[in-house]
Every structure is written in C-alpha cells, then in structure tokens.
Amino acid sequence: MCDCRKAFRDYKANHERRITKAFSELSESQRELLKALYENGMSKQEYADAIGVSPSAISHRLETIRKKLKKVLR
Structure with missing residues (x-):
C-alpha cells in the first residue's frame, strides 16, 4: 500500500477520534440542539418555539457550542 494512503487513513482516524471526543464534551441539551438543526433540518425559530425560548x-447557545468545540479541537 502507498504510504500516502496509510497516512490519509491515519489522519482520518485521528480526525474522527478528535471529533468524537469534542462532541462528548458537549452537554446532552447541546447535542440535542445540534441534532435538531443539522440532522433533522429544523430552523432556529422552529427549535426555539419547540422548547419555549x-x-x-x-443563536447564543450555538455560539457557546462553537466556542467549546473550537477550544477542544485546538
């Protein structure tokens, strides 16, 4: 196998581990928010209405999540 293929696989595996670790640092409600918006396709307005905020x-919660993920992924 080409060294570049192995290097890519190693890089990808490391990247996936880092992402998994970063998401594990989020609270359950933060993960639910991301899932609702990015997996289920809800708008911020729809999600806000659903939880009563x-x-x-x-938007503030998403900014908090972004900062937390950025810090963990450095």
Whole structure:
C-alpha cells in the first residue's frame, strides 16, 4: 500500500477520534440542539418555539457550542 494512503487513513482516524471526543464534551441539551438543526433540518425559530425560548437564545447557545468545540479541537 502507498504510504500516502496509510497516512490519509491515519489522519482520518485521528480526525474522527478528535471529533468524537469534542462532541462528548458537549452537554446532552447541546447535542440535542445540534441534532435538531443539522440532522433533522429544523430552523432556529422552529427549535426555539419547540422548547419555549427565543431564537436569539438559540443563536447564543450555538455560539457557546462553537466556542467549546473550537477550544477542544485546538
């Protein structure tokens, strides 16, 4: 096997481990928010209505998640 293929596989495996670890650092509610928006295709407004908060609260929560993931993935 070509060394570049092995290097790519190693890089990909390491990347997946880092992503899994980063997501494990999120709270259950943070993971639920990401799942609702990015897997289930809900809008911020729809999710905010479903849990009884404002869309700006959802935006703030997403910013908190982004900062947390950025810190963990450094």
